[in-house]
Amino acid sequence: MTLLGDLSPEVFLHDYWQKKPLVVRGACPELIGLLEPDDLKELACTEGVEARLIEEHGQTPWQLSHGPFTTKRLNRLPDKSWTLLVQAVDHYLPALQEVLGRFTFLPAWRIDDVMVSLAAPQGSVGPHFDRYDVFLIQGEGTRLWQVGPAVDDSHPRLPHPQLRLLSDMPVEFEATLHPGDLLYLPPGWAHYGIAQDTCLTYSIGFRAPPLLRVLDRLVDVTLATGMDPLYTDVERSRVTHPGRLDDADVARLRRQILALLDDEYRWHTVLGELLSEPKYDDYEPQGVSVDLASLQAWLQSGLHLLRDPASRLLYSDEQGLIRCYVNGELCTSIASEVFKLLADHVSLGAEQLRDLSDTELQGVMLALHHGWYLPPLALE
Ligand code: SIN
Ligand code: CO
Numbered sequence: 001m002t003l004l005g006d007l008s009p010e011v012f013l014h015d016y017w018q019k020k021p022l023v024v025r026g027a028c029p030e031l032i033g034l035l036e037p038d039d040l041k042e043l044a045c046t047e048g049v050e051a052r053l054i055e056e057h058g059q060t061p062w063q064l065s066h067g068p069f070t071t072k073r074l075n076r077l078p079d080k081s082w083t084l085l086v087q088a089v090d091h092y093l094p095a096l097q098e099v100l101g102r103f104t105f106l107p108a109w110r111i112d113d114v115m116v117s118l119a120a121p122q123g124s125v126g127p128h129f130d131r132y133d134v135f136l137i138q139g140e141g142t143r144l145w146q147v148g149p150a151v152d153d154s155h156p157r158l159p160h161p162q163l164r165l166l167s168d169m170p171v172e173f174e175a176t177l178h179p180g181d182l183l184y185l186p187p188g189w190a191h192y193g194i195a196q197d198t199c200l201t202y203s204i205g206f207r208a209p210p211l212l213r214v215l216d217r218l219v220d221v222t223l224a225t226g227m228d229p230l231y232t233d234v235e236r237s238r239v240t241h242p243g244r245l246d247d248a249d250v251a252r253l254r255r256q257i258l259a260l261l262d263d264e265y266r267w268h269t270v271l272g273e274l275l276s277e278p279k280y281d282d283y284e285p286q287g288v289s290v291d292l293a294s295l296q297a298w299l300q301s302g303l304h305l306l307r308d309p310a311s312r313l314l315y316s317d318e319q320g321l322i323r324c325y326v327n328g329e330l331c332t333s334i335a336s337e338v339f340k341l342l343a344d345h346v347s348l349g350a351e352q353l354r355d356l357s358d359t360e361l362q363g364v365m366l367a368l369h370h371g372w373y374l375p376p377l378a379l380e
Contacts, residue, residue, distance in 0.1 A: 003027050003182070009105035018133060018186045021147055023175045027182035028102070031139045031202055034095055040118045040200065041074050043086050050087040054125050054163075057081055062126050064162050083123040083195075088279060089202075090114040091310045094374075097346040103135075103204065108343075109275040109314055112207035119143070119195035126158075127169035127192035133206040135184050138177040141199035145183055146171045148190030155190070166190055177201075209274060218261055218270050225266075231256060268316045268323055269330060276314040277328035283310050285327070285371025292358060295365060299350040303376035305364070306347050311372040313343035326372055338363030342373065 004012045005024040016022045044051035044067050051067030055077070058065075067086075074084070090096040096114050103111060112132065116139070117125070129151050136145070148170035158165040169192045176196070177183060185191055187208075193201065231253055239246060285308055298305075307313070315324045315336065322336035324343070331339065338360045341352055353364065367373040 002029070003102045013105070016184060016186075020186065021173075021189055022182075022184040023177075024182040024184075025178075026180045028099060028137045028202075029180040031099060031137055032179045034139060035089075035093065035116060035200060037118050037140075037198060037200065040084060040086055040089075040116055041069075041071070043089065043092060044069050044074065044084050045071055049092070052085045053077075053082065054085070054123075055082045056122075056124065056126070062158070062160060062163055062165060077120065080120050081122045081124075083117050083119040083125050085115055085117045085125070087115050088113040088310070089116045091279075094306055094309065097306065097309055099202075100204070101346055106206075109312065110206050110208070112205040113279055115203040115205055117199070117201045117203070119199040119201070121195055121197050123195040123199065124193055126163060126165040127190060128163070128165050129155075129188050129190045130185070130205075131187050132208060133184070133186055135182055135204040136177070136193070137182045137202045137204065138179050139200035139202050140179055142196040143177050143199050143201060144194045144196055145175050145177060146173075146192040146194075147175065147183070147185070148172050148192075150186070150188035151190050152188060166192075209271075214270070214274065217274055218266065221266055221270050222261060222263075229256075229260065264318060268318050272314055272316050272323055272325035273328050273330065276312040276325040278310055278312055280310070283327070285311055287369045287371035288375050289369050290365055290375070292361060292365065295361060295368075298376045299353055302350065304347045304349040305368065305373045305376060307342070307345070308371055308374050309346075313339070313372060315339055315343050326370070334363040334366055335360055342367050348373070 003024070004022075005027065007016075007022075012022070043049050044053075047068050049068060051069065053065045053067070053069065053074075055063045055065075057078075069084075090100060090113055100111065100114070119141075127146070127148075146169055149172055151166070151170065156167045158167045170190055175183060183191075233249070233252060237248075311327055313324075313326050315322055322340070324331040324334060324336060324339040334342070338356065341348065341356075342364070345352060348364070353361065356364070364373070368375065
């Protein structure tokens with residue numbers, strides 16, 4: 001595994017993950033040449049694809065525009081100093097699943113998407129920091145990265161209506177990335193990447209559930225249970241100041257509320273549903289119906305089924321009790337052993353499905369029927 005260079009996933013997680021940046025040379029050679037600049041432009045012109053354009057010297061400094069763009073607009077861009085960014089390219093380019101397969105030392109639910117940027121020489125999105133971990137991999141061209149320490153919202157910013165750009169870029173180190181090289185950045189680290197020539201840069205972006213969103217969902221689900229317990233104080237001692245809100249009462253009430261929220265089953269279902277929600281609300285998987293004979297024939301001829309990259313499958317194992325979630329919903333229609341296979345892999349071939357009975361293969365057919373998995377893809 002070259003992704004982390006000489007580091008094992010264990011050492012990376014212990015020493016770098018969420019702690020400090022890492023540069024790995026030649027980490028991901030398979031990204032080189034995977035996309036051409038024109039492929040990215042075409043995606044940026046497609047309805048439903050999330051795309052942005054940043055022109056450093058536009059009508060205003062660091063002018064931001066949103067896609068979909070017209071080919072004419074993109075072809076009229078100057079020779080320098082712009083960046084076109086396309087989100088969730090992994091949803092459109094199945095070959096990226098293989099690259100994401102290099103990140104299986106982290107839970108799949110932590111991965112947000114693969115954003116790809118196309119930059120003209122001197123192009124940049126400006127000095128900034130992100131709230132999330134990101135692995136930036138150079139696909140084409142050379143990019144100079146300035147990396148500063150972790151900063152926060154108190155760091156001075158340029159006046160800009162939409163972008164949160166740093167007005168001075170604190171530089172701790174510089175690294176020039178060539179095709180295949182990787183820069184890992186933990187949340188908050190200032191960075192400023194300047195294309196030295198035409199660049200394609202892949203950002204494997206991670207996500208972290210906002211804690212208040214989890215709390216909000218947990219409270220909602222708790223309220224919806226219909227239970228309505230009252231505060232109790234069986235072990236009360238006498239008070240001397242009846243007008244005072246006692247520390248003991250505050251502590252007791254706090255304990256009782258936290259106990260109300262601390263329900264193992266509810267935590268699992270709330271997190272299972274929340275973390276398996278698809279990236280885009282309007283995502284509608286397109287299923288195909290296949291019969292058992294066709295499925296078996298595909299597998300026998302060495303074909304692979306590929307997970308729809310936009311579908312999120314997740315399961316929890318609460319002391320042997322498996323619960324399965326797909327795209328934000330509890331799924332009870334697929335046997336848990338089959339579901340685990342579907343969720344742990346991004347591509348399934350005869351090798352993974354060899355030991356499944358015909359009844360279990362029905363679960364795979366259901367995944368195809370719902371569009372969570374896609375019909376065969378011949379992998380060389
Ligand atoms: C880029 O690809 O130009 C921007 C990536 C980033 O800074 O997060
Ligand atoms: Co960034």
